[in-house]
Amino acid sequence: MAAKRAITRQSLPDAIVSDLRERILSGDLAEGETIRQEALAEDYDVSRMPVREALKQLDAEGLVQLTNNRGARVTRHSLSEIGEIFDLRSLLETDLFRRAIPQMIQSDFARCEHLLEQMEASYDANDVSRWGALNYQYHSALYAAANRSLTNELLHRVSLQSDRYIRMHLSVMQQREPARKEHRELLRLARDGQVEQACALLSAHIGRTKDQLLALVAAKRASEEAVGR
Structure with a gap:
């Protein structure tokens, strides 16, 4: 099984936002790539609630686009x-x-x-x-x-x-x-x-x-x- 991603336990949504933002900016998560809440929750070993909040913040920043209530897609600009x-x-x-x-x-x-x-x-x-x-x-x-x-x-x-x-x-x-x-x-x-x-x-x-x-x-x-x- 792949190792879980270590994050700071204080303010889980903020910690997840920071890590996901860096993964997007570095190209680890490519433009257009689908991000699923369930997979992220398992990846970070947290419930889906902080993941959902993190995706909402990244959507507000324009780095992802929420696709439905279960995930998002990394923004792909023309x-x-x-x-x-x-x-x-x-x-x-x-x-x-x-x-x-x-x-x-x-x-x-x-x-x-x-x-x-x-x-x-x-x-x-x-x-x-x-x-x-x-x-x-x-x-x-x-x-x-x-x-x-x-x-x-x-x-x-x-x-x-x-x-x-x-x-x-x-x-x-x-x-x-x-x-x-x-x-x-x-x-x-x-x-x-x-x-x-x-x-x-x-x-x-x-x-x-x-x-x-x-x-x-x-x-x-x-x-x-x-x-x-």
């Missing part, structure tokens, strides 16, 4: 929707960055620098999961001084949708140095107060990721369809 996710990121992030740069102080720059160092270590260690989490934290740190809580809430939801595609991109990307350099340059431009140049680079950074990802996902799906015929 290519158009994936493009829209990154377009939204660009709109929200450039607005936040433009507002944040004039307000950034030394502690903001120090926080960004610290996260950059951790990101670069994760690059070198080929730790895609850690890089994905640090990438979100770094971008959030760049915009924190904007102090726009509602925009950040919207961005958090959009970023959850984009994270699994970013991880997919990083896992196959042979040349990661451009992304590393762009992250460093974003911080340099912010330090120098070059608002428009920083926002232009950020927009290009997100746009390049979007274009490469759309090509990657389109090729992956075409290959899967060919195998399925």
Whole structure:
């Protein structure tokens, strides 16, 4: 019998949400895959009630779609929707960055620098999961001084949708140095107060990721369809 998945006993739904979210973002649970409450309850060695609550939260986050009262399906976005996710990121992030740069102080720059160092270590260690989490934290740190809580809430939801595609991109990307350099340059431009140049680079950074990802996902799906015929 397969080993049960160990989870923290405090707040079972939250613990299950965290684990399922990571399984979705890492690709362990693939887009379109059916998730059944009974199987998850057995997998986590819990009743179906905390599993049901966890699936409701993931449905609210847009990572799964409830199919009936017994399960869900991992959300599968169309290519158009994936493009829209990154377009939204660009709109929200450039607005936040433009507002944040004039307000950034030394502690903001120090926080960004610290996260950059951790990101670069994760690059070198080929730790895609850690890089994905640090990438979100770094971008959030760049915009924190904007102090726009509602925009950040919207961005958090959009970023959850984009994270699994970013991880997919990083896992196959042979040349990661451009992304590393762009992250460093974003911080340099912010330090120098070059608002428009920083926002232009950020927009290009997100746009390049979007274009490469759309090509990657389109090729992956075409290959899967060919195998399925």
